[in-house]
Amino acid sequence: xxxxxxxxxxxxxxxxxxxxxxxxxxxxxxxxxxFPEVRTEVEEIEETLQNLSATIAPSNAEDLIHAIKRKLGNxxxxxxxxxxxxxxxxxxxxxxxxxxxxxxLFLMFNKNQELRGELQALQVEKAxxxxxxxxxxxxxxxxxxxxxxxxxxxxxxxxLAGQAVAPDAYATAYWDKATNTTYIxxxxxxxxxxxMVYQVWSLKLEPLTPTSIGILDNFExxxxxxxxLENTNLSEAFxxxxxxxxxxxxxxxxxxxTLGVVSS
Amino acid sequence: MxxxxxxxxxxxxNEKAFSRIYELYSQSTYGIIFGIIKDASVSEEVLQDVFIxxxxxxxxxxxxxxxFFTWVLNIARNASIDKIRSKDFKNxxxxxxxxxxxxxxxxxxxxxxxxxxxxxxxxxxxxxxxCRKLIDLLFFQGFTxxxxxxxxxxxxxxxxxxxxxxxxxxxxxVL
Numbered sequence: 068x069x070x071x072x073x074x075x076x077x078x079x080x081x082x083x084x085x086x087x088x089x090x091x092x093x094x095x096x097x098x099x100x101x102f103p104e105v106r107t108e109v110e111e112i113e114e115t116l117q118n119l120s121a122t123i124a125p126s127n128a129e130d131l132i133h134a135i136k137r138k139l140g141n142x143x144x145x146x147x148x149x150x151x152x153x154x155x156x157x158x159x160x161x162x163x164x165x166x167x168x169x170x171x172l173f174l175m176f177n178k179n180q181e182l183r184g185e186l187q188a189l190q191v192e193k194a195x196x197x198x199x200x201x202x203x204x205x206x207x208x209x210x211x212x213x214x215x216x217x218x219x220x221x222x223x224x225x226x227l228a229g230q231a232v233a234p235d236a237y238a239t240a241y242w243d244k245a246t247n248t249t250y251i252x253x254x255x256x257x258x259x260x261x262x263m264v265y266q267v268w269s270l271k272l273e274p275l276t277p278t279s280i281g282i283l284d285n286f287e288x289x290x291x292x293x294x295x296l297e298n299t300n301l302s303e304a305f306x307x308x309x310x311x312x313x314x315x316x317x318x319x320x321x322x323x324x325t326l327g328v329v330s331s
Numbered sequence: 332m333x334x335x336x337x338x339x340x341x342x343x344x345n346e347k348a349f350s351r352i353y354e355l356y357s358q359s360t361y362g363i364i365f366g367i368i369k370d371a372s373v374s375e376e377v378l379q380d381v382f383i384x385x386x387x388x389x390x391x392x393x394x395x396x397x398x399f400f401t402w403v404l405n406i407a408r409n410a411s412i413d414k415i416r417s418k419d420f421k422n423x424x425x426x427x428x429x430x431x432x433x434x435x436x437x438x439x440x441x442x443x444x445x446x447x448x449x450x451x452x453x454x455x456x457x458x459x460x461x462c463r464k465l466i467d468l469l470f471f472q473g474f475t476x477x478x479x480x481x482x483x484x485x486x487x488x489x490x491x492x493x494x495x496x497x498x499x500x501x502x503x504x505v506l
Contacts, residue, residue, distance in 0.1 A: 075495065076491065077492050077494055077495030078491065080494055080495055080498050081469070081476055081491060081494070082397065082398070082401070083398055083400065084401070084404075084473070085397060085402075085404055085473065086473070086474065086475045086476055086479075087476075092397045093395055093396060095397075096395050096396070096397065109398065111502060112502070113398060113400050115498060115501050115502045116470060117356075117358075117359040117400065118359075118501075119359075119466075119501060119505070120359040120360075120361075120362030120363045120366065120470075120471075121359040121361075121362050122362065123362035123363075123365055123366050124358050124359075124361035124362040124365055125361070125371040125374060127358070128357040128360075128378060129354075129357070131375065131378060131379060132350065132353050132357070132382075134379055135379050135382050135383060135386075136346075138379065139383060139386060
C-alpha cells in the first residue's frame with residue numbers, strides 16, 4: 068500500500084469525524100497501528116479539530132468539572148436513598164405501561180408473522196391448484212384425441228392377452244394403417260420392476276420375425292397409459308415383453324407378457 | 332502511548348484520569364455542543380451530561396473502533412441533537428440566527444471585540460464557503476460521507492478529498 072496516497076485520500080479525516088462505517092474504522096485503526104506516519108497524521112487532524120471546536124466554546128469549561136463531580140457523587144449514593152422514600156407509583160405505572168406496550172408489540176408481531184405464514188401457504192396452494200387445472204386441461208385434450216382414434220373405423224383393434232408370466236395382464240393395440248401409428252393401451256399391465264421396461268414388438272408369423280416398434284418409457288408417469296408408436300411394418304401380431312432398461316434387439320420370450328394376433 | 336494508558340485508567344474508574352480527560356477534552360466538547368445547540372446555558376447543561384456519560388460508559392469505548400476523541404464527539408453530538416429535539420428545548424423557542432459554526436465564530440468576534448477576535452478571525456479567513464459547510468456537516472453535525480454528498484450535491488469522492496484540503500488549510504494555520 069502506498070501510505071502517502073492513503074494519507075492524502077482524506078479517509079483519515081473521516082475517521083476522526085466518525086463518519087466511516089464501523090468496519091472501515093477498524094481497518095483504519097489497524098493501519099494506524101502499523102504505520103507511525105499514519106498515527107501522527109491522525110493525531111494532527113484530531114488536534115486541529117479540537118482546536119477549532121474549542122475556539123467556538125462560549126466560555127471556559129474548566130469550572131464545570133466541580134458540578135460534574137458533585138453530580139457523579141450524588142448519583143452513586145444519595146439518589147438510591149431518595150428514590151426509596153419518594154412515591155414511586157408513577158414510575159411503576161410507567162414500567163407497567165411499557166411492559167404492556169412491549170407485550171402488545173410482541174403479540175402483534177407474532178400475529179403478523181402468523182398471518183404472513185398463512186398467506187404464503189395459501190399462495191403456494193393456489194399455485195398448486197393452478198398447475199393441477201392446467202394439467203387436467205392438458206389430459207382432457209389428450210383423452211379427446213385418443214377417443215377419436217379409438218372410434219375411427221379405419222383403425223384395427225388388436226386385443227393382447229396375458230401370457231404365461233402374467234396371465235392377468237392385458238393390453239390393446241390400435242393400429243392406424245393410414246398414419247402408420249400403433250397406439251398401445253397398457254392400462255392393465257403391472258408396473259415394470261426397477262431397471263426394466265416394456266418393449267412392443269410387431270410380429271410376422273411365418274416365419275416368426277419380431278421387429279421392435281418401441282419402448283414404453285415413462286410408464287409410471289404416463290397417466291392414461293396409452294402410448295403412440297410408429298409402426299410401418301405389415302404386422303400380423305403384437306407382443307409386449309419385459310426387457311432391461313433401454314430395450315433389447317430381440318424379445319426375451321420368457322418375459323412375454325401379452326400377445327395378440329391381428330385378425331384380418 | 333501515554334494517552335492509551337490514561338484511557339485505560341479512566342476505564343478502570345480512576346478519578347484522577349477522569350479529571351485529566353476533562354482537561355483535555357472539555358473545551359473542544361463544549362464547542363461541539365455549542366456548535367449544535369447555540370445556547371450557552373443549555374450547552375453547559377449538556378456538557379455536564381456528556382462527561383457524566385463518559386465516566387459511566389468509559390468501559391464501552393473500544394480503541395479498535397476509533398479514536399477516543401471520536402467516541403467523545405459522538406456522545407456530544409447525540410446528546411446535543413437529543414436536546415434540541417426535546418420538548419423543553421423547543422418550548423424555549425430559541426431564536427437561532429446562526430446556522431453553522433462559522434457564524435458563531437463571526438458573531439463571537441463581533442461581540443467580544445478584540446479579545447478573541449484575532450484568534451477567531453484566522454479560522455474565518457482561511458475557510459471558504461464550501462469548507463465551512465463541509466466541516467459543519469461532517470464534524471459538527473456528524474453527517475456521513477454519503478449524507479454530506481447528498482446535502483451538498485457533491486460527488487462522494489469529492490467530499491473526501493475536498494474536506495482533506497479544508498483540514499489541511501486549518502492545520503497550516505493552527506498547528
